[in-house]
Amino acid sequence: MKKCIIIGKTNVGKTAFFINFAEYLGIKTFELEKKFPDGIEEYAKLSSRAAFAALVDEKYHKTKNIQSIVVTVPIGKGKKKIQLIDTAGLTDDIHPEIDVRKAISQTLSIIRESELILHILDASAAEKKELPSAFGMVDYQVAQFAQLKRGYVILANKIDLPDSSYGLKKIKQEFSGNLIIPISALNKTGFKEVKTFVIHNL
Amino acid sequence: MNENSNNYVNNDDNVIELLINGKITPVEAIIFFREIERHKNSVVKKANDEEQLEDIMMELDELIGLDKVKQLVKELQAFVSIQKKRQEENLLTEPQVLHMIFKGNPGTGKTTVARILGKMFKAMKILQKGHTVEVERADLVGEYIGHTAQKTREQIKRAIGGILFIDEAYSLARGGEKDFGKEAIDTLVKAMEDYKENLVVILAGYKDEMEWFLQANPGLRSRFPIRMEFNDYTIEELMQIAKKMVEKRQYQFSLDAILKFEKLLINNKNGPHYDKMGNARMVRNMIEKAIRRQAVRLVNQKKITRDDLLYIKSEDIAEVDEI
Numbered sequence A: 001m002k003k004c005i006i007i008g009k010t011n012v013g014k015t016a017f018f019i020n021f022a023e024y025l026g027i028k029t030f031e032l033e034k035k036f037p038d039g040i041e042e043y044a045k046l047s048s049r050a051a052f053a054a055l056v057d058e059k060y061h062k063t064k065n066i067q068s069i070v071v072t073v074p075i076g077k078g079k080k081k082i083q084l085i086d087t088a089g090l091t092d093d094i095h096p097e098i099d100v101r102k103a104i105s106q107t108l109s110i111i112r113e114s115e116l117i118l119h120i121l122d123a124s125a126a127e128k129k130e131l132p133s134a135f136g137m138v139d140y141q142v143a144q145f146a147q148l149k150r151g152y153v154i155l156a157n158k159i160d161l162p163d164s165s166y167g168l169k170k171i172k173q174e175f176s177g178n179l180i181i182p183i184s185a186l187n188k189t190g191f192k193e194v195k196t197f198v199i200h201n202l
Numbered sequence B: 001m002n003e004n005s006n007n008y009v010n011n012d013d014n015v016i017e018l019l020i021n022g023k024i025t026p027v028e029a030i031i032f033f034r035e036i037e038r039h040k041n042s043v044v045k046k047a048n049d050e051e052q053l054e055d056i057m058m059e060l061d062e063l064i065g066l067d068k069v070k071q072l073v074k075e076l077q078a079f080v081s082i083q084k085k086r087q088e089e090n091l092l093t094e095p096q097v098l099h100m101i102f103k104g105n106p107g108t109g110k111t112t113v114a115r116i117l118g119k120m121f122k123a124m125k126i127l128q129k130g131h132t133v134e135v136e137r138a139d140l141v142g143e144y145i146g147h148t149a150q151k152t153r154e155q156i157k158r159a160i161g162g163i164l165f166i167d168e169a170y171s172l173a174r175g176g177e178k179d180f181g182k183e184a185i186d187t188l189v190k191a192m193e194d195y196k197e198n199l200v201v202i203l204a205g206y207k208d209e210m211e212w213f214l215q216a217n218p219g220l221r222s223r224f225p226i227r228m229e230f231n232d233y234t235i236e237e238l239m240q241i242a243k244k245m246v247e248k249r250q251y252q253f254s255l256d257a258i259l260k261f262e263k264l265l266i267n268n269k270n271g272p273h274y275d276k277m278g279n280a281r282m283v284r285n286m287i288e289k290a291i292r293r294q295a296v297r298l299v300n301q302k303k304i305t306r307d308d309l310l311y312i313k314s315e316d317i318a319e320v321d322e323i
């Protein structure tokens, strides 16, 4: 099964996208598989509402593990299963907490095994460099690294917020040469394009 | 980059460990990952090039005869590759001028060897494309002033990244001072300067004529330092070539066909025009003619067996008069 990984800095909306995109692809009950950096695995079954409430948070580094769910996408006349993976947020600098550092290294290892990479940037935070979700060095490096792969796309998130149009322009400038899709993970805008991208790169 | 820093990043687990222990930032980790990936790719690519070079040298070895030429090509290959290695280590290198003079009669393998050299230089990263552009006087020399330079430059442009092979090059000096051939030579010499890094020029032609040509143009001597002499094939070699050509076309000689073929070759060798229409070119023409004659012989036959189609008989073999 092909892996589709969602990455980005903390608080850019990875988990929100993960849940809402899975729901958009037809998932009603979430059968989550959680993998912690120390190797422990956990399974959970919950509704999308419950999942959203439990997992999406404005707190930084809420997600400290990899959580994945199997979704199906239509391919030609048939269907194909892929593993959608939500990850812990990346940082530019060395994080003081070992748990966060472990989570980040888990994310980086998984990037290398994934066929599809959805890289989320927070378009509304472009001007607020002090916010951890503002894009930075790690995003530029990820983009350079992921360019070596075929299935790489940047999702410019939170375009429902007023500050995002400037951020979107900035992203297009600084990450030019990459495919960039504006989305709102909350309102599910741009999801059709993301789905098309996923299908085309399977 | 020194050994240590290479070891430091040469494995993913190392990077992960450094990252977890807070020794490097995620940004640095990704840079290391990229380095590792790039290194892996370049190792694979290098192996490919080496394999290719091996194949090309094998292709050379499989050519019949040409012992002296093969030896020279191998020396050249060794020389160039060592100069390259020395350059990588910042050691002094000999200037590498790879333009050549090929001396020999038509049909002695000059073009074939030129093509192999092109591929070889490509595999060695001396030339970007490694293709061979074959031209002769008529492709280079024009009809009015300025026309020649333009035509010559056009051919050179086609050859950039590969080999420009000028057959019967001596004919460029044929008409003396006023001839446009001289303009072609001047344009060529200039282009060889301009595209020093990415063009190899080979001047080919009869031995005597090429020697005369070099005497008439002493300035060219140092610009074409590599000389290869292509001797006429022996009858034995020609028969081997014939056999190879026939088999490549999925035919077979019958025993008496072999004898007749050989007899005709010997006659031809002693004939007056051997230098112009002898050697492998003669062999090819004879085989092509034999194939046509076999077809004519079979076409009205009522029952044609597989063996009939396969075998060339002695009656199919005949002299060729024109080339």
Ligand SMILES: Nc1nc2c(ncn2[C@@H]2O[C@H](COP(=O)(O)OP(=O)(O)O)[C@@H](O)[C@H]2O)c(=O)[nH]1
Pocket: A008, A009, A010, A011, A012, A013, A014, A015, A016, A017, A055, A056, A057, A058, A061, A062, A063, A089, A157, A158, A159, A160, A161, A183, A184, A185, A186, A187
């Ligand atoms: N306005 C807006 N807020 C969003 C959007 N996507 C996520 N958020 C908010 O951003 C915060 C972080 O989201 P989360 O998915 O936990 O981010 P993660 O750390 O990348 O997984 C939460 O408060 C979300 O409600 C969006 O498209 N628009």
Ligand SMILES: [Mg+2]
Pocket: A014, A015, A016, A055, A062, A063, A087, A088, A089
């Ligand atoms: Mg999260």
